[in-house]
Each structure stands twice: as C-alpha cells, then as structure tokens.
Amino acid sequence: MSDSLQHECGIALLRLLKPLDYYREKYKTAFYGLNKMYLLMEKQHNRGQDGAGLASIKFDMQPGQRYISRIRSNDPTPIKDIFARIKIRFSETLGSKNPEDLTTQELKELLPYIGEVYLGHLRYGTYGGNSIEQCHPFLRQNNWMTRNLLLAGNFNMTNVDQLFNKLISLGQHPKEKADTVTILEKIGHFLDKENEEIYQKYRKAGYSKKDISPLIAQELDVANILKKASKHWDGGYVMAGLLGHGDAFVLRDPNGIRPAFYYVDNEIIAVASERPVLQTTFNVPLESVQELEPGHALIIKRSGQYFIKKIKKDAERRSCSFERIYFSRGNDAGIYQERISFGKSLLEPILKTINYDLENTVFSYIPNTAEVAYYGLIQGLNEYLNTKKAEQLAKAGKALTQQQILSILNQKIRMEKVAWKDAKLRTFITEDASRSDLVSHLYDVTYGIIRPSDTLVVLDDSIVRGTTLRDSILKILDRLNPKHIVVASSAPQIRYPDCYGIDMARLGDFAAFQAAVALHWERGTHYILNEVYQQCKAYLAEEDPEPKNLVKAIYKPFTVQEISDKMAELLSPPGMKAKVSFVFQSIESLHQSSPMHTGDWYFTGDYPTPGGMRVVNKAFVHYMEGNPNRAY
Structure with a gap:
C-alpha cells in the first residue's frame, strides 16, 4: 500500500496437551512451547510493529512459586527483543548449569515461560501512544488463582463510552477510558462474580476454604462469563484470554469482522489470526486448520478438554474485505x-x-x-x-x-x-x-x-x-x-x-x-x-x-x-x-x-x-x- 496505513493486530494462543516431558523427549528440547510461540508470532509480524507481548501459565506449581509470567516490548523489533530478553534471563538464571542435566520439572520451577499455556500478541496501534502499558497481553491480577485474567486481542469497540459507564454503574472505578481497560474489567467483573457464586455454594455445603479453590477451577463456566461480559459490545473483535488456573478462550465477534483460525491435534491446540501461520508452524495441510465461526468461542479447560460454544446471537456475516x-x-x-x-x-x-x-x-x-x-x-x-x-x-x-x-x-x-x-x-x-x-x-x-x-x-x-x-x-x-x-x-x-x-x-x-x-x-x-x-x-x-x-x-x-x-x-x-x-x-x-x-x-x-x-x-x-x- 502506497499510503501509510496501520495493520491489524495479531494473536497467538498455544495449549500443550501432553506433559512437558513428552515434548522434551519427542522434539529433543525443553523449550518446545516457546519455539512454537516464536514461530506463531514471527509469521504474523506483518500484523504488528508497534509492540508485542507474551505470557505463559504453568500448571501444578506450589503456593509461593510463580505460575504466571508476562513480558512486553515496544522496541522497534519487539518480537526479537522479547525472545532475546527471555534468552538472557535463562542464561542468567541457569548460570553454569546445563539445562540437559536438569529435569523438566526443575527447569519449569527455575525458568519463567516454561509452561503449558501461552498467549502472544502483536500490536499495531490505531491511535494513541506506544508505551509498554498499551502492549498486550493485559493482566488483571488477584491472589486467587481462578480470578487472574490475561487478555489480548485484535479489536476495536465503537461504544467505549457506553461500556465505561456500565462499569461505573457496577460500582467500579476504571483507571482510564479505553476499550482495552473496559473489556478487561468487564470480563474480570463477571469472572469475580462467578468465582464468588461457586465459592458461596460450597461454603454453604460445609467445605473448607482451602478445598473450594480446585472446585472453582473445575466448575468455572467460561462461556457464561463471556456471554454476560460481551452483552453490550459493539465492534469488531477477536479476544483471547487465559485464566490463572489454566482455562483459555478465544471469542470472535458475531459479524466475523476480525479473523481467527485454530488447529487441534493430540499434542496441541493453537489459535492465530491467519490460517497459513498455523499451517507453516505445525506443518499441516489447509483442511486441518479450522475457522472459528463468528459469535462463537473456542474454550479450552484446564483438563485439556475443548469445545466450541455459541456466545453471541446470530448476525449478518461481514468479514473484513481489507x-x-x-x-x-x-x-x-x-x-x-x-x-x-x-x-x-x-x-x-x-x-x-x-x-x-x-x-x-x-x-x-x-x-x-x-x-x-x-x-x-x-x-x-x-x-x-x-x-x-x-x-x-x-x-x-x-x-x-x-x-x-x-x-x-x-x-x-x-x-x-x-x-x-x-x-x-x-x-x-x-x-x-x-x-x-x-x-x-x-x-x-x-x-x-x-x-x-x-x-x-x-x-x-x-x-x-x-x-x-x-x-x-x-x-x-x-x-x-x-x-x-x-x-x-x-x-x-x-x-x-x-x-x-x-x-x-x-x-x-x-x-x-x-x-x-x-x-x-x-x-x-x-x-x-x-x-x-x-x-x-x-x-x-x-x-x-x-x-x-x-x-x-x-x-x-x-x-x-x-x-x-x-x-x-x-x-x-x-x-x-x-x-x-x-x-x-x-x-x-x-x-x-x-x-x-x-x-x-x-x-x-x-x-x-x-x-x-x-x-x-x-x-x-x-x-x-x-x-x-x-x-x-
């Protein structure tokens, strides 16, 4: 294009379905997930040069051990910067230790970004500045594992004022009026509410507070949360999110304005903004990659079970011709x-x-x-x-x-x-x-x-x-x-x-x-x-x-x-x-x-x-x- 015109943002989500030792043995590397995320992001570099971000979640970590890691960059070459910084971090943390001499669990406990679920984002801002704070994924932190939320998307909302006022009516006090913040807090509100409802149900049944947490992780209804949160959304969007305990989702707008594709086999579930990215990264034919239908969400549970759920009412399909x-x-x-x-x-x-x-x-x-x-x-x-x-x-x-x-x-x-x-x-x-x-x-x-x-x-x-x-x-x-x-x-x-x-x-x-x-x-x-x-x-x-x-x-x-x-x-x-x-x-x-x-x-x-x-x-x-x- 001869005119200078901003690109779309890009998303990449990867869920490893096997134990990490499986990938280490089969692919001869403990960094299989990171390597695939690098490819998923780099192959979509055409979609974002303003910034990038990567987040991961580790399963089965003990209290006090970090299980969420996030890194973002607004460097002129953000993907390169992110993975270079991760490599430096690995080198500094390992010191003289040889990763081949450590078990996968030891590497997982020692190094960030060695996990089971990954979320990547490439940002091309359509307005505003280019600070780190504007780079996805966004993180809504909480000391309760099931209330943590990471969110990244390719989206723009036309009714930010309305969404902002809805948050105020709920009693919230958002730190800024931006669609990224309003969407994060909207989903977060109903995530908190669902957590509380499940918690109270089991408290009334006589369960101890400590025993309730894993039950909440099992019972969280992500589809219900998304239905309530997205009720008043007006715009084009693909939202990808991770919950702290390991559930993940990708939601597409009902008009199918923004694109999303996914690939599933017995080893991984992956989502990207473009189909060839998945074909190239995992060396699979065109027919193996599916389009996420408008108004639907791909929901991946902590257990590895996944399903497609209709979230939004049917609307005329108007996928972006650009x-x-x-x-x-x-x-x-x-x-x-x-x-x-x-x-x-x-x-x-x-x-x-x-x-x-x-x-x-x-x-x-x-x-x-x-x-x-x-x-x-x-x-x-x-x-x-x-x-x-x-x-x-x-x-x-x-x-x-x-x-x-x-x-x-x-x-x-x-x-x-x-x-x-x-x-x-x-x-x-x-x-x-x-x-x-x-x-x-x-x-x-x-x-x-x-x-x-x-x-x-x-x-x-x-x-x-x-x-x-x-x-x-x-x-x-x-x-x-x-x-x-x-x-x-x-x-x-x-x-x-x-x-x-x-x-x-x-x-x-x-x-x-x-x-x-x-x-x-x-x-x-x-x-x-x-x-x-x-x-x-x-x-x-x-x-x-x-x-x-x-x-x-x-x-x-x-x-x-x-x-x-x-x-x-x-x-x-x-x-x-x-x-x-x-x-x-x-x-x-x-x-x-x-x-x-x-x-x-x-x-x-x-x-x-x-x-x-x-x-x-x-x-x-x-x-x-x-x-x-x-x-x-």
Missing part, C-alpha cells in the same frame, strides 16, 4: 486466489482507460502488497492478448507468411518493475516527518524503459489518503516522461472511516471524500454539506436512533468516475507533465472475487453494527467542526 485485499499475508490459498481475481477484475476498466493500446502501455505495480493482484492483471491481459492474436490469425487465413505469423505471436504485454521502495529512507523519515523533500524520494524508479509515447499503468492495492501518491510516487514516475499515468486500485474508493480496528478514522483525510467536497463547491451544491451536518447532529442527539448512514448523501450526486477524475486532479502534484487517471475496483467485482468477505463499509458505508453508523455520522460532525479527534 483482510483479503491487504492485511493478511498473501500465502493463504484463498487470499492468493482472491487477489489474483482482484487484478483480473480490473482488466476491462484499464483497457478502456488506455484505449486498448497495449503496444504503447507498460504495466507495473507499487510494491509490495499489490504484487499478487498484479499477477492476476497480467494473466487477464495475456488472455485478452491471446484472444486478439487468434482473431488476427483467423482473419488472415492462410495468406500470412511465417514472418507475419511470428510478428503476431510475438506481441507481448510490456511488464516492468518501475517503482522501488527505499525502506531505509522511510525509517529515517519517520523521525522527522516534516522533511517533505525526503518524502518525495521514498521510491526510486527504473530509468530507460518508458518511451515518451507510452502510458504507464501502476497497480496499487488501495488509495486511502493519497498523500504518498501526491508527494512521492507521481512525482517520481513523471520523471520517466510517460504521456499518461494510470493508477489502478484493487480496492474500490475508500469513502468512509473504519471503526473496527483499522487506522482510517477521519473523513477529511480520504482522497475520495475530498474529491466529493470539491465537486460540491464547484457545482454550487455545498449547501448539502451543512444539511447533512445538521442531520448528523440531530441523529447523535437521539438516545437510540435507527441506524442510518447520513453521510452517503455527500456522495449521492456523483458517479464513481466523476469522483475518480476529481481525485486525479487533486492528487496530481504541481508541475506534473503526464496526464493522471485513476481506475478503481467496482463493489460488484469485489464481492464476486471475495464472496465470503463482504465487510465493505469503508467503500459502501454499510456498517454492520449500530455503533458503526453512529461513528460515521460523528466523523462528519467532527469534519465540519474542524475537530481532529477520531469519532470513537
């Missing part, structure tokens, strides 16, 4: 084919834009996430060109010479690697984002492959704000002196904010929205902006309005092409010699290519939850009032 376009790695079998299809779907609109002139057109892509869609586009172009060749040969019949036949067959799609991202320069610029001259050099180009008579088509996966296009890419591509630059997006126009975990919160940042506003002012219909503003304010003043996206009225007067043309005009830097055009994926093609991932609210404004509708209307009010804050 996962398929951009966020998830393209080595997932389904995602790879969908991205190929995204590229093929752009064939006809691109051909129309270049007037079907393949001889004078060079095709490329803007690294690197658009690469697979680019392969799909090239496949489509080759199929189109082969059809044209066959038509030429059939039309000429037997009158052609061998040289003429070869001339027809030798027609090729002109494919070139035109743009090269300078990763080191990007890292340096982040420390001084005001240095616009450096920003304009984020990409290098390949010289000597473009003729002045050529059109250059570059494929990007999406265009959000367009600032990198305007300030860097278009300027650099223009140095190649093409007559026409066509920027094609494998995603439709991004018109509305996301509120479920992607860093796209402010309407005024979007190039498509800026284009629509500019068209209103050009055509004298800018009064519509104020009309919508008043409607949005009235909507937000209602306590429980019927969910409605009033901002759609801003786009209604204009065709997709009109907005595309205005975007090209607004994003063309001063002094641009080449003509600039934009081509976007259609909503229809998006759904055809990815039929199971219809979460398209950023393109259509059709939010799956009431909170989403409230956010988009609030975002417009913020825009009109010049308020820079996000709307959730």
